[in-house]
Amino acid sequence: MRPATTMDVCQASPRVPRCPLWSKISVALLLTMAQANTVACTKETSSTNALPKTESTAAPQPSPQTVPPDNAPLPHIDAARAFQYTREVTAFGPRYMGSENHKKLERYIASHLQGDQVEDDAFTTDTVEGKFPVHNIIAKFPGEKDGIIVIMGHYDTNYPLRNMGFVGANDGGSSTAILLEYANQLRGKKRDGYSVWLVWTDGEEAVQQWSDTDSLYGTRHLAEKWDKDGTLKKIKALMVMDMIADADLDIVRATNGAPWLLDLIYAAAQRGGYQSHFYATEGAIEDDHVPFFKLGVPCADVIDLDYGYNNVFHHTTQDTMDKLSPKSMEIVGDTILETIHLLDQR
Numbered sequence: 119m120r121p122a123t124t125m126d127v128c129q130a131s132p133r134v135p136r137c138p139l140w141s142k143i144s145v146a147l148l149l150t151m152a153q154a155n156t157v158a159c160t161k162e163t164s165s166t167n168a169l170p171k172t173e174s175t176a177a178p179q180p181s182p183q184t185v186p187p188d189n190a191p192l193p194h195i196d197a198a199r200a201f202q203y204t205r206e207v208t209a210f211g212p213r214y215m216g217s218e219n220h221k222k223l224e225r226y227i228a229s230h231l232q233g234d235q236v237e238d239d240a241f242t243t244d245t246v247e248g249k250f251p252v253h254n255i256i257a258k259f260p261g262e263k264d265g266i267i268v269i270m271g272h273y274d275t276n277y278p279l280r281n282m283g284f285v286g287a288n289d290g291g292s293s294t295a296i297l298l299e300y301a302n303q304l305r306g307k308k309r310d311g312y313s314v315w316l317v318w319t320d321g322e323e324a325v326q327q328w329s330d331t332d333s334l335y336g337t338r339h340l341a342e343k344w345d346k347d348g349t350l351k352k353i354k355a356l357m358v359m360d361m362i363a364d365a366d367l368d369i370v371r372a373t374n375g376a377p378w379l380l381d382l383i384y385a386a387a388q389r390g391g392y393q394s395h396f397y398a399t400e401g402a403i404e405d406d407h408v409p410f411f412k413l414g415v416p417c418a419d420v421i422d423l424d425y426g427y428n429n430v431f432h433h434t435t436q437d438t439m440d441k442l443s444p445k446s447m448e449i450v451g452d453t454i455l456e457t458i459h460l461l462d463q464r
């Protein structure tokens with residue numbers, strides 16, 4: 119996200135980049151970024167929790183009263199295992215909708231969820247490239263409290279780049295893998311807090327060019343289904359994980375989300391000492407949370423769209439394992455686990 123505008127942003131005259139790779143990023147973000155030269159240019163030097171303050175981009179830190187006191191030990195994922203999952207998922211190669219590798223990956227995910235309560239939200243979608251089978255894979259981990267925390271991440275890879283060897287290590291791989299690791303963390307005894315549902319979403323990517331109708335095939339369907347069957351009302355928080363393993367990690371504050379939830383995530387990051395990787399920049403982002411956000415669900419998109427200098431690795435064949443780090447998966451993984459813990463207290 120930021121890198122594609124870093125040069126633009128740091129130049130004197132703001133302008134909106136024209137790169138098609140920016141399909142995910144709304145004009146609002148681009149404009150915000152274009153005005154945000156201070157943040158983008160100073161972020162790298164800011165290693166403390168003091169976020170740069172500019173009117174348009176300073177991500178507000180949570181007020182103390184929004185964060186309950188918490189003396190419980192910080193939760194930790196097994197980052198090495200999560201990284202190994204990313205490696206294995208990426209090794210399948212291109213995993214776009216309708217492909218054989220996509221089916222193989224579905225079987226791989228299912229093989230890691232044996233014994234868990236799994237629902238296959240399957241349907242056929244119509245696109246400008248034809249009809250495709252779509253599967254949102256939902257693993258449910260029940261809790262004592264009434265309500266559901268949903269964690270999502272897409273497992274399909276970019277369709278337009280399907281014949282160019284695009285393997286989506288970060289974009290598709292890391293999101294699939296972090297959810298597999300969360301399943302490891304959640305299975306076992308019934309949770310004391312809310313139920314947690316993990317959703318491997320399908321058809322997140324556009325088949326031609328990102329638009330309201332060519333994108334988010336899986337989650338648009340699931341949001342409608344959950345609206346009809348009453349599930350949406352039970353969701354306390356919904357968080358999307360996307361591109362979370364970049365070795366140079368900087369999670370953008372996606373402003374089309376619930377401010378209190380974004381604050382809670384930031385507070386969780388602070389507890390782990392990870393806050394320098396969160397929210398130095400902000401803007402609205404189109405991702406799997408959007409269909410739910412539109413229906414009033416408290417959402418947060420947890421995404422690093424600053425993938426390589428000038429975002430050069432995003433949606434390119436350079437989105438490969440060597441750009442990623444298990445430490446980044448640990449930072450995001452632990453932060454969202456802690457966020458779940460903070461949500462349980464509410």
Ligand SMILES: [Zn+2]
Nearest residue numbers: 276289323433
């Ligand atoms: Zn993508």
